[in-house]
Amino acid sequence: MTEQRLPAWADPSVSPARLDAQGVSRRGLLRRAGLFGAAFAAGPLAAPAAADERRYGGDDPRLAHLVGDHHVHSVYSHDAKYTFSQLARAGAHFGLDWMVFNEHSNVGHAQYGARLEHQEIVTARAENPRQLIFQGLEWYIPAAEHATVFSPPGPHEVDLLTRFELAYDGKLLGYTDGAASHPDTARNEAHAVEAVRWLAEQRRTGYVDDVLVLANHPLRLGIDSPHEMRNWRDAAPEIVIGMEGAPGAQGGGIPGWVGSGQQRGEYVNKPSANSFPGYPQDAYVLYGGFDWMTATVGGMWDAMLAEGRLFTVTSNSDVHRVVFDTWKNGDWAPGRNFDNTGRLPDPVNTDSQQPGGDFWPGQFSRTHVGVTRYAYRAVMAGLRAGRVWVDHGHLLDGLDVRLKRDCDHGRGVTTGGRLRVRRGDRLTLSVTVTSASRPNPQGILPELAHVDVIRGAVRGPAADRDDWRAPDTRVVRTLDVSGRRGTYTLRVPLTAGEESFYVRLRGSDGNRNGAGYLGASVDPHGPVPHVPGDGDPWVDTWFYANPVFVDVAGDG
16 A cells, blocks of 8 residues: 555645645644644554553543544445545545445445455555545444444455455344344344454454444434443444444435435434334434434433443444435446446436435534544544544534643543542543634534533443433533634533542534433433424534543542
8 A cells, every 4th residue: 555645734745825724723733732744644553541550640642633434335335326536535625534435235245346446445545645545334233223344454454344244244144133022133133242253353363453343323223222232342342432423414404405304314213113112212313413322411322431431422424315416326237236236337417406315524524533643543543542522514623632630740631541540539621622713514614602511420330231321420510612712721620539430521502402301400401303304404513522531449
């Protein structure tokens, strides 16, 4: 593979005059992190933060955040539309540093499409070494929903995907029935666990350098039960690292646009025979564009975190058909179909708008990953370490989170990390916000209105593996930042109590909020659903940041 080149905003040979406002802003963030130029090209990989059993406190490295999307579909998926090059250009245009093409599993994909796409990816990596392009798969999890599976460039990246697809894909095996009463459900769930263990073994033996799995749109159908999600994570926590906190297809609720059922995210379903019966019916829509599991303070995401184990959330495009687009699928040649080609015909431009509810990669949804160098494995290491925050509508240019003991020097620990403290220690949570420096792709200059600090107790493994509640998690502080521009730091004092805990952050433009799903005493102004056809995503934007864990060791 051609040697990777820094993106323009990180390359000192590129004049600032050639950068747009956001590129200049990102360059400033990189300089402040001490990673500009050669230091970013050849710096050490970002290693996961961990509590040091020998000492208290912690000191994570300075980080740059790379913007990406792990859920992109091209003509190599049977239900998508755009060519690989159209999507790669769009990602570059909207400022993505990395993207994962995770095509749907299919017989045609396994036999033909995966290798054909790989040829395009190898060419693109050589022609545009400023962009990190991963090849992945959207796995149909046996008895459950979908997941992104991907690895870094290497001699076996395609073989890994196709071997995995043929051996473990629920759709290809007919293992998709997840009804609790179905006689094959236990077998199917066990096969999913076996699948992630197989992936872990390929990493352990060095067949591939790395591999990651993220559950996609977990509450769209309600078939990812709490115990299944815990089972996948527990089988290989270094592989199954999290879930989509917000799905793609965010344009479906745009007023006046007949998109994906007039709801953001194609979340238009009701409980079915295959759904987990413990999920309420109003969990099947998005809250502020985010999945109910993530948006509910004290809900499923917090229930996972309350066990004291990291589980990351992401946001992405899941692009198939873009809103207001005029392209349509091309026509098949006689005798040709997806099963015998592994690729759709190239799309054809028309004079009329076509149905769709998606945005281009990076146009609306973004996942920011903290790294110390610009490289494929650094992105994956940052994801695994949980150095992640996500936003919609380009709400922020930058976010840096640090938690430290007041008596310690150094930078403290950041998202995904662990801070070891004594009971009664005084802590400071420092949140450095860099506000949006330019209008977003909709022409709106985003403005952050508030930042919420959410705190939850860590109680260890759940007694009931199907429990989706974390009753000790709530919003403990809301910071009004209306009107603040540029870069500023918020400092929140915390005290270590009797038990270990975590803190995480959330914020929004303040346009739509109300009492959270579990009540105002838990979440006084959380995200709310929209009525069908009145869900303009550009005026209801949020950010979410991964937690920082605090391990309380008792009195010194």
